[in-house]
Amino acid sequence: MTILAYGAPAADRPLEEMAITRRQPGPHDVQIEIVFCGICHSDLHQVRSEWAGTIYPCVPGHEIVGRVAxxxxxxxxxxxxxxxxxxxxxxxxxxxxxxxxxLENYCDGMIGTYNSPTPDAPGHTLGGYSQQIVVHERYVLKITHPEEQLAAVAPLLCAGITTYSPLRYWGTGPGKKVGVVGIGGLGHMGLKLAHAMGAHVVAFTTSPDKIEDAKALGADEVVVSRNADEMAAHAQSFDFILNTVAAPHDLDAFLVLLKRDGTMALVGAPATPHPSPNVFNLIMKRRSLAGSMIGGIPETQEMLDFCAEHGITADIEMIRADEIEPAYERMLAGDVKYRFVMDIATMGA
Structure with a gap:
């Protein structure tokens, strides 16, 4: 079937409306009419080939919500x-x-929602900036939020699970002190989720003007990370730190805030590597520096159900399909609270 999509024909070309082909549903497939698609920072990296290996045309989008057609x-x-x-x-x-x-997210044969090789035309997967998608039922998730919240559910499919999985894995809950570094698309979800899990939540930001926002999102305390005294006051006190910042930065500043046996997990994907931390900051307190990548299908369903139960959605700003390029520039500038979502009905309009 032929449908409309928004994609990049080349790394140096802006996204444009284009026609793409989807396969007809097979015996175990679900055909979905896409209603909304969240805009993830990795979409921008991929369409501009900043991580290398992008296959064109590139139709991004892996925060997809809609109805079964x-x-x-x-x-x-x-x-x-x-x-x-x-x-x-x-x-x-x-x-x-x-x-x-x-844990399909760690399978060596995992097929991503876009930019992964596939037998279907055109030879690689095409994502959710499109009117429809056909997916094996195993990878289709049930949404139990009220329908009027559907747009704000979309970012949970990446930003939500990216933060939920490490918070759960490293035991976030009552009696634990948890830090969240960065208050953006990922960090704002981390704050909401850690708060709902019952932890004492501390937000770290370089921006004093985000203090009140962080508290509204669920932070019990907010630390301006450029303030040495504020940072020192939390030395050796955290059970877990979720670091959502993708830009290269000093990891040691946060590692020394961990208790003995504490862990900091990185979930932001940097275009260039972070400076290597001082190994003694790990050795001397048996601390761990870890990473985490999205989550498997069962855990993603668990996350969606948890969010529905606790009334959690993303804070979003809706855009038309033809506003995607300005939205990318605003995202780069940090000018969104906290996730853009594309209204797919605006394609072809």
Whole structure:
């Protein structure tokens, strides 16, 4: 089937409306009419080939929400009319240890929602800046939020699971002191989730003008990380720090805030590497520096259900499809609170 999409024909070309082809649903496929798609910073990196390896035309988008339009004959988990989502994964090998544990995000054969090789035309996956998508039922997620919140649910499919997974894995909950570094698309979700999990939450920001916003998002305390006295007051006190900042920065400034056996997890994907930390800051207190990448399908469903139960959505600003390039520039400038979402109905309008 032929549908409309927004994609980049080349690294040095702006996104434009284009026609793309989707496969007809197979026996285990779900055809989804996309209603909204969140705009992730990685979309920008990919369309401009800043991480290298981008395949063109590149149609980004992996924060997809919509309605089931059709299902294959063997589909049992979804029906026409259901509200559903698709995140960063549309396929995996399904038989490796990672897949068997529900950690498809770490499968070596994981197929990303866009820019991954596939037998379907044009030879690579095309993402959610489009009117429809066809996905195997295993990778389609149920949405139980009220329909009027659907647009604000979209960013949960990447920003939500990217922060939820490490918070859960490293035991965020009552009695734990948890830091969240950066108050952007990822960080604002980290604050909401850590607060809902019952931790004592401390936000770190370089911007004093974000203090009140951070408190409104769930922070119990806010530290301006450029203030040495404020940072020193929290030395050796954190059980876990979620670092959402992608820009290269001094990791040691945060590692020394961890307790013995504390962990800092990095989830921001930098275009260039962070400066290497002082190993003694790890050795002397048995601290850990870790990373985390999105989450598997079962955990992503768990995250969506948790957010629905606790009334959590992203803070968003809606854009038309033809506003994507200005939105990218504003995102680079940090001029969004806190996630753009594309209204797919504006394509072709």
């Amino acid at each position: 059709a299902v294959g004959g063997h589909v049992t988990s979804h029906k026409v009319g259901d509200l559903v989502g698709v995140g960063c994964i549309v396929d995996s090998c399904q038989h490796c240890p990672d897949c068997e544990e529900g």
